[in-house]
Amino acid sequence: MADMLYVDGGNPLHGEITVRGAKNFVSKAMVAALLGEGPSELRNVPKIRDVQVVSELLELHGVHVRYCPEAGVVELDPCNVRTPMVADVDTLAGASRIPILFCGPLLHRLGEAFIPDLGGCAIGGRPIDFHLEILRQFGAEVDKAEGGIRLSAPEPLRGTKIALPYPSVGATEQLLLTAVRAEGITELSNAAIEPEIADLINVLQKMGAIISVDTDRVIRIEGVQRLVGYTHTALPDRIEAASWASAALATGGDVYVRGARQADMTTFLNTFRKVGGEFVIDDHGISFFHPGADLHSIHLETDVHPGFMTDWQQPLVVALTQATGLSIVHETVYEKRFGFVSALESMGATIQLYRECLGGHACRFGQRNFYHSAVIFGPTPLSAADIVVPDLRGGFSHLIAALAAKGQSAVRGISLIDRGYERFTDKLAALGAQFSRETS
Numbered sequence: 001m002a003d004m005l006y007v008d009g010g011n012p013l014h015g016e017i018t019v020r021g022a023k024n025f026v027s028k029a030m031v032a033a034l035l036g037e038g039p040s041e042l043r044n045v046p047k048i049r050d051v052q053v054v055s056e057l058l059e060l061h062g063v064h065v066r067y068c069p070e071a072g073v074v075e076l077d078p079c080n081v082r083t084p085m086v087a088d089v090d091t092l093a094g095a096s097r098i099p100i101l102f103c104g105p106l107l108h109r110l111g112e113a114f115i116p117d118l119g120g121c122a123i124g125g126r127p128i129d130f131h132l133e134i135l136r137q138f139g140a141e142v143d144k145a146e147g148g149i150r151l152s153a154p155e156p157l158r159g160t161k162i163a164l165p166y167p168s169v170g171a172t173e174q175l176l177l178t179a180v181r182a183e184g185i186t187e188l189s190n191a192a193i194e195p196e197i198a199d200l201i202n203v204l205q206k207m208g209a210i211i212s213v214d215t216d217r218v219i220r221i222e223g224v225q226r227l228v229g230y231t232h233t234a235l236p237d238r239i240e241a242a243s244w245a246s247a248a249l250a251t252g253g254d255v256y257v258r259g260a261r262q263a264d265m266t267t268f269l270n271t272f273r274k275v276g277g278e279f280v281i282d283d284h285g286i287s288f289f290h291p292g293a294d295l296h297s298i299h300l301e302t303d304v305h306p307g308f309m310t311d312w313q314q315p316l317v318v319a320l321t322q323a324t325g326l327s328i329v330h331e332t333v334y335e336k337r338f339g340f341v342s343a344l345e346s347m348g349a350t351i352q353l354y355r356e357c358l359g360g361h362a363c364r365f366g367q368r369n370f371y372h373s374a375v376i377f378g379p380t381p382l383s384a385a386d387i388v389v390p391d392l393r394g395g396f397s398h399l400i401a402a403l404a405a406k407g408q409s410a411v412r413g414i415s416l417i418d419r420g421y422e423r424f425t426d427k428l429a430a431l432g433a434q435f436s437r438e439t440s
């Protein structure tokens with residue numbers, strides 16, 4: 001498929017699109033199916049590259065996967081789970097970060113696992129030290145091997161007490177997927193409590209797990225001996241919903257996002273309103289629009305839930321280039337999430353990056369030389385440019401900038417966006433965007 005879009009920007013987006021299940025939940029729920037003794041069925045599954053990668057990895061491990069993209073249903077039958085050839089698993093090296101979550105389920109099912117080197121967006125170092133420490137604490141042996149890591153469980157995994165140094169989403173999921181079948185009780189403090197994690201807990205509870213979420217980020221799991229399959233409808237993708245909302249604001253348009261859910265987006269909605277965007281919520285979705293008046297500059301810090309998500313930051317920054325005054329954005333989750341702004345500058349935006357924490361509190365990156373704060377001066381008209389997609393969310397931001405900019409932009413590397421935004425070119429067309437995909 002051609003990997004470049006020519007976008008004729010400067011026109012407001014108008015219309016309606018639908019978001020389906022959350023990318024950052026669906027892949028994890030698919031991994032959870034490995035733990036069941038019978039088949040599982042996941043609904044509201046979007047057609048994105050991450051679903052394909054996880055399906056392939058599950059199939060290599062003997063799971064029978066049947067995916068119907070139109071209905072958005074994936075059926076997973078883990079009755080013949082087996083150890084695949086390392087060379088086969090290796091073909092998926094670098095494709096995604098999800099394989100690290102196979103560790104616990106495979107250790108329970110097979111007593112061993114080989115996890116290929118991980119992929120994912122280049123937005124920071126993205127270490128897996130928390131994951132490996134968790135697995136070791138359950139009693140797993142973890143060794144670095146060529147092209148990945150090799151794990152084994154000489155004894156059945158045992159429940160444990162762990163405090164995370166930072167409320168990592170992936171590490172919390174790692175712990176949940178391992179603790180549900182470990183012997184005894186596991187207690188995790190400083191856990192991540194994102195809505196996608198809450199929905200993974202819903203899935204695990206349907207499977208037979210006993211999990212309680214206490215106050216102050218403490219999660220307690222009582223291990224059980226067997227889990228069954230589940231049927232579940234994935235929560236909607238709040239990152240995709242916010243991305244289209246930001247596109248509506250940056251282009252001066254209005255977009256009805258069918259499927260967007262207020263409860264998962266409260267912090268985004270507050271911020272959207274402070275910037276000057278307006279929205280109307282109904283039972284089926286949220287309509288986001290630019291009211292026509294000037295947008296306002298804001299101060300924003302990204303944070304773990306219930307804070308402002310790091311994944312909402314990049315699309316919103318494009319809209320902030322159109323707000324009056326100086327906006328300050330302090331990124332506290334990833335140390336290198338401003339790589340995308342150089343393209344915006346080439347389009348006319350005025351953005352200065354700082355190593356200092358320009359926010360209410362000092363974060364982990366303050367003294368470590370990372371350019372993790374941005375000051376955005378606006379409004380600046382954007383003009384067309386030739387730009388290259390750097391990562392998933394940064395890429396969508398480039399697309400928004402191209403849609404907002406006058407003239408024809410060339411956006412290269414757009415297949416990266418397919419990783420997390422289902423049929424985004426169909427949705428652009430539905431919103432009246434003027435573009436063509438390079439055919440060579």
Ligand code: EPZ
Pocket residue numbers: 023024025097098121124125126127128129130131132166167168169170171192239309310311333334335392393420
């Ligand atoms: C998940 O990544 C999401 N990815 C990310 O979405 C999202 O930005 C992130 O959570 C935060 O919400 C998926 O769900 C597939 P973390 P994850 O562990 O789990 C540090 C997108 O565009 N850390 O919460 O990998 C880490 O470096 C993606 O959809 C360690 O230091 O994120 C980061 O600074 C991008 N050691 C912080 O914790 C570890 O072992 C948060 O990462 C693990 C994490």
